[in-house]
Amino acid sequence: MNREPILKARGLVKRYGRVTALDDCDFDLMPGEILAVIGDNGAGKSSLIKALSGAIAIDEGEITLDGQPVSFASPLAARDAGIETVYQTLALSPALSIVENMFMGREWRRPGLAGRWFRALDRDRMRAFARDKLSELGLMTIQNIDQPVETLSGGQRQGVAVARAAAFGSRVVILDEPTAALGVKESRRVLELILDVKSRGIPIILISHNMPHVFEVADRIHVHRLGRRLCVIDPREHSMSDAVAYMTGAKAPH
Numbered sequence: 001m002n003r004e005p006i007l008k009a010r011g012l013v014k015r016y017g018r019v020t021a022l023d024d025c026d027f028d029l030m031p032g033e034i035l036a037v038i039g040d041n042g043a044g045k046s047s048l049i050k051a052l053s054g055a056i057a058i059d060e061g062e063i064t065l066d067g068q069p070v071s072f073a074s075p076l077a078a079r080d081a082g083i084e085t086v087y088q089t090l091a092l093s094p095a096l097s098i099v100e101n102m103f104m105g106r107e108w109r110r111p112g113l114a115g116r117w118f119r120a121l122d123r124d125r126m127r128a129f130a131r132d133k134l135s136e137l138g139l140m141t142i143q144n145i146d147q148p149v150e151t152l153s154g155g156q157r158q159g160v161a162v163a164r165a166a167a168f169g170s171r172v173v174i175l176d177e178p179t180a181a182l183g184v185k186e187s188r189r190v191l192e193l194i195l196d197v198k199s200r201g202i203p204i205i206l207i208s209h210n211m212p213h214v215f216e217v218a219d220r221i222h223v224h225r226l227g228r229r230l231c232v233i234d235p236r237e238h239s240m241s242d243a244v245a246y247m248t249g250a251k252a253p254h
């Protein structure tokens with residue numbers, strides 16, 4: 001098995017004025033794993049995944065994907081490289097429909113004559129695909145996939161964002177608090193979907209404050225503290241209270 005990280009970062013620094021959100025931060029995502037990232041509020045977890053997914057520019061450091069240095073100018077550039085991210089803010093367009101949100105910027109077109117500049121959107125195929133992906137998530141309580149996202153509940157919106165990432169992430173899927181807005185049943189479906197993405201051989205970065213969820217699905221846990229990676233622990237060898245003690249600084253990892 002190839003033990004080189006798929007996604008790797010060394011010495012990341014991100015400053016917002018006087019605040020240093022990432023302070024010489026390292027990161028490694030191994031092939032096929034679910035890596036949880038945990039840390040206190042303000043520890044810099046979101047900044048880390050934004051740096052990895054092109055949503056913010058880093059001040060210092062290096063990121064490699066499959067061993068090649070990368071510098072994503074935008075989330076779109078990261079997406080083109082196969083890195084799909086669900087941000088806490090979800091990045092959905094409320095006025096657009098569910099299908100339009102799933103395909104935003106990568107619409108499928110009907111086959112056309114070679115060289116023809118305009119090809120019609122293949123709406124039927126996109127709708128069937130969107131319906132499939134949502135039903136995999138158990139989200140077919142949504143009656144109409146042409147309805148605007150702004151008419152959905154918070155949990156349903158989260159489901160659309162997660163389904164989109166799971167459907168299109170070909171190298172890495174990053175989920176920032178994917179179960180935060182969800183009830184017990186919906187959370188369970190998201191956890192199942194995470195395991196399903198893993199079974200397709202795609203590694204996942206899961207940022208979560210929910211320790212039972214983290215310990216249920218993660219292969220390794222990156223503990224983030226004060227803008228950097230404090231340690232990486234194996235959930236089979238550490239308890240939840242250990243993990244919380246490390247991230248709050250109550251206990252030092254050995």
Ligand SMILES: Nc1ncnc2c1ncn2[C@@H]1O[C@H](COP(=O)(O)OP(=O)(O)OP(=O)(O)O)[C@@H](O)[C@H]1O
Nearest residue numbers: 016019020021039040041042043044045046047048
């Ligand atoms: N756009 C911004 N402008 C100024 N400061 C920011 C900005 N984004 C983040 N920060 C600061 O950087 C630090 C790290 O924030 P970040 O959101 O990465 O932490 P986090 O671990 O994801 O926190 P949480 O668990 O609360 O989401 C915090 O002190 C935060 O206030």
